[in-house]
Amino acid sequence: MASQSLDITRRSATTTQPPDVRGAVPQVAKLIDISKCIGCKACQAACMEWNDYRDEIGTCNGTYNNPPDLDANQWTVMRFTEYEPEAGKLEWLIRKDGCMHCADPGCLTACPSPGAIVQYGNGIVDFHEEHCIGCGYCITGCPFNIPRLSKKEGKAYKCTLCSDRVAVGLEPACIKACPTGALVFGTKEDMTHHAEGRIADLKSRGHAQAALYDPQGVGGTHVMYVLPHGDKPEIYEGLPKDPGISAWVSVWKGVTKPILSLGLGVIALGGFIHYVTKGPNEADDEDAKEDEHEGR
Amino acid sequence: MRAADRISRYSAQERANHWMVALLFVLAAASGLALFHPAFFFLSNFFGGGTWDRILHPFLGVLMFLSFLGLMVRFWSHNHYTPADRQWLRRFRDVLNNHDEGLDTGKYNAGQKTLFWVMVITTFLLLLSGIIIWQPWFAPYFPIALLRVAVVAHSLSAWVLIAGIFVHVYAAIWVKGTVRAMTRGDVSRAWAKKHHPAWYREISK
Ligand code: HEM
Numbered sequence: 001m002a003s004q005s006l007d008i009t010r011r012s013a014t015t016t017q018p019p020d021v022r023g024a025v026p027q028v029a030k031l032i033d034i035s036k037c038i039g040c041k042a043c044q045a046a047c048m049e050w051n052d053y054r055d056e057i058g059t060c061n062g063t064y065n066n067p068p069d070l071d072a073n074q075w076t077v078m079r080f081t082e083y084e085p086e087a088g089k090l091e092w093l094i095r096k097d098g099c100m101h102c103a104d105p106g107c108l109t110a111c112p113s114p115g116a117i118v119q120y121g122n123g124i125v126d127f128h129e130e131h132c133i134g135c136g137y138c139i140t141g142c143p144f145n146i147p148r149l150s151k152k153e154g155k156a157y158k159c160t161l162c163s164d165r166v167a168v169g170l171e172p173a174c175i176k177a178c179p180t181g182a183l184v185f186g187t188k189e190d191m192t193h194h195a196e197g198r199i200a201d202l203k204s205r206g207h208a209q210a211a212l213y214d215p216q217g218v219g220g221t222h223v224m225y226v227l228p229h230g231d232k233p234e235i236y237e238g239l240p241k242d243p244g245i246s247a248w249v250s251v252w253k254g255v256t257k258p259i260l261s262l263g264l265g266v267i268a269l270g271g272f273i274h275y276v277t278k279g280p281n282e283a284d285d286e287d288a289k290e291d292e293h294e295g296r
Numbered sequence: 297m298r299a300a301d302r303i304s305r306y307s308a309q310e311r312a313n314h315w316m317v318a319l320l321f322v323l324a325a326a327s328g329l330a331l332f333h334p335a336f337f338f339l340s341n342f343f344g345g346g347t348w349d350r351i352l353h354p355f356l357g358v359l360m361f362l363s364f365l366g367l368m369v370r371f372w373s374h375n376h377y378t379p380a381d382r383q384w385l386r387r388f389r390d391v392l393n394n395h396d397e398g399l400d401t402g403k404y405n406a407g408q409k410t411l412f413w414v415m416v417i418t419t420f421l422l423l424l425s426g427i428i429i430w431q432p433w434f435a436p437y438f439p440i441a442l443l444r445v446a447v448v449a450h451s452l453s454a455w456v457l458i459a460g461i462f463v464h465v466y467a468a469i470w471v472k473g474t475v476r477a478m479t480r481g482d483v484s485r486a487w488a489k490k491h492h493p494a495w496y497r498e499i500s501k
């Protein structure tokens with residue numbers, strides 16, 4: 001494993017601190033400026049090329065969404081929406097969809113297999129497929145509907161934010177391929193700052209509601225959007241307005257399980273204590289005595 | 297001991313069915329618990345590792361469900377509550393203190409009956425929720441919001457069932473002469489008179 005294995009903030013199904021000795025690793029972020037995206041899918045092609053996957057050739061569903069959805073072999077897709085802000089006006093909204101690299105990742109919270117999902121010090125959430133058992137709990141945990149199980153071997157896949165490239169100081173492949181500068185990558189601080197400039201520019205050009213999408217319900221994300229319609233993220237093919245780890249997932253994975261696990265121990269211990277304090281309940285006659293040494 | 301001194305409680309088929317369920321329960325519960333909390337993940341080693349554990353568990357669960365259906369049909373009619381059961385519940389503290397004299401219990405006491413219904417309900421819930429979260433066969437057909445509810449329902453019902461079985465096993469150890477009913481099929485007269493007097497009267501008619 002490469003040196004990024006020294007900077008692990010969180011590790012799925014692990015109750016002790018993972019290796020994190022160096023500490024201060026800068027937080028990274030990808031910024032997707034929707035106002036600059038022309039939907040050319042260069043990023044989609046670059047992702048396929050760097051990560052060396054090929055989705056099966058599918059069928060056209062009548063839109064530009066091609067392939068129509070994420071897949072174990074398709075970690076980013078462009079989602080196209082024809083939006084009418086008012087009658088007679090048309091906007092073509094294009095959103096690059098993929099893992100948001102949540103600071104508080106629902107996938108990692110839900111995963112039952114130790115080390116199948118890790119979060120690096122720089123904020124990237126990465127699946128380690130060799131530890132994945134294929135249960136699909138990450139799908140249940142993710143607020144953005146991102147992970148996909150491979151039909152071939154049943155492991156879960158999603159965007160790695162090119163953790164392998166970032167670990168050696170390169171930017172993700174999609175960033176390198178984007179011809180318009182709609183995709184930029186750097187520290188989260190720099191990207192937030194860069195977004196402020198873009199939002200000011202959009203506001204000056206009539207997009208009064210332009211905003212940065214860095215949802216706090218999941219602790220912020222390491223993939224952020226500049227949205228011209230920042231007040232209505234859902235119009236961008238269902239980008240959730242206020243995403244967070246579902247209450248069901250929190251109940252399932254929160255304090256409930258340690259308490260219930262302890263409960264099983266208490267019940268077992270309770271039985272033992274009952275036996276040594278109250279003793280067995282015996283039917284006291286000849287029969288019963290024979291029962292006992294005949295192995296009950 | 298002469299066979300005539302002992303009372304038959306479970307037929308060979310009933311015993312075989314019971315131990316089939318017991319075996320499959322242990323396998324289903326252990327493979328499920330492995331995914332329940334990291335503290336139990338080591339249990340997956342008994343099933344050939346995490347991936348095999350995940351693959352095998354639902355099949356073990358379904359087999360347990362099917363064999364439990366057999367027990368359910370066999371024991372259903374004996375598990376309706378009677379007025380004597382209310383008496384048993386009211387004197388639960390006495391029962392725990394081994395002072396169960398004067399209770400007119402039938403084939404099963406109120407505790408056993410309650411456990412029976414807990415098992416019936418949780419096994420059905422486990423089957424239903426288990427199918428919903430079963431990857432890759434069924435889960436993709438359900439919305440993610442439903443998967444979330446189902447997985448919570450599954451782990452809670454599993455917990456209730458496992459806790460119930462702990463009580464069930466302990467009760468059999470605690471009340472001497474009970475285990476043999478399920479291993480050899482018979483109980484002593486004294487056992488029947490003391491713990492299930494109404495049943496004893498019924499069968500000695
Ligand atoms: C009745 C049929 C059953 C089915 C179809 C079923 C199916 C499943 C599935 C699909 C999972 C997710 C992991 C995996 O894919 O293996 C699961 C998890 C689990 N199952 Fe079952 N199961 C059944 C019965 C049982 C029984 C009888 C028990 C134990 C008493 C049990 C306890 C568990 C537990 C504790 C988990 C982990 C839940 C969690 O992660 O919180 N299941 N089951």
Ligand code: SF4
Nearest residue numbers: 099100102106107142
């Ligand atoms: S978007 Fe989903 S898959 Fe990506 S880090 Fe967040 S919870 Fe995990």
Ligand code: SF4
Nearest residue numbers: 111132133135136138
């Ligand atoms: S499918 Fe793999 S990555 Fe997803 S929760 Fe299960 S073990 Fe973890």
